[in-house]
Amino acid sequence: MAASAGTEAPAASIEAGKKLFNTKGCMACHQLDTRLIGPSLKEIAKAYNGDKKGLTEYLKGNAESKVDPAQKALMEPQLAITKAMQVKDLEAVVDYILSNK
Known part of the structure; x- marks a missing residue:
């Protein structure tokens, strides 16, 4: 089950998300600490501040x-x-991205 805002995501979900993030090409534009073409993971995590629903809706193209x-x-x-x-x-x-506070 997914974690809600304000709770930590399960380690297995974060690890699975990291693997997907790396294999789907996201790292070409997004690094942990450094802004490349896109914002760093830390910038994204800070902006969304645990808002899983908000980030999920953005990644679905709905926000x-x-x-x-x-x-x-x-x-x-x-x-x-x-x-x-x-x-x-x-x-x-989303769990992986938001874990990079």
């Missing part, structure tokens, strides 16, 4: 980014990847 809305055009093609993910996989990616 605006809380991090860098001006860069929407760069991320838009990548949302096809997250939109196509199974729910548990997307939740794991």
Whole structure:
């Protein structure tokens, strides 16, 4: 079961999310501490501050980014990847991103 805002996600979900994040090409634009093409994982985690629902809805293409809305055009093609993910996989990616406080 997914963790709600304010609680820690299970370690297994975070690890699965990290693996998906690395294999789906997300690391090409997002690093842990450094802004590359996109914001760092720490920037994203800080902006969403445990808001799993908000980040999930963004990655489904149903909400605006809380991090860098001006860069929407760069991320838009990548949302096809997250939109196509199974729910548990997307939740794991969100858990991983938000774990990088």
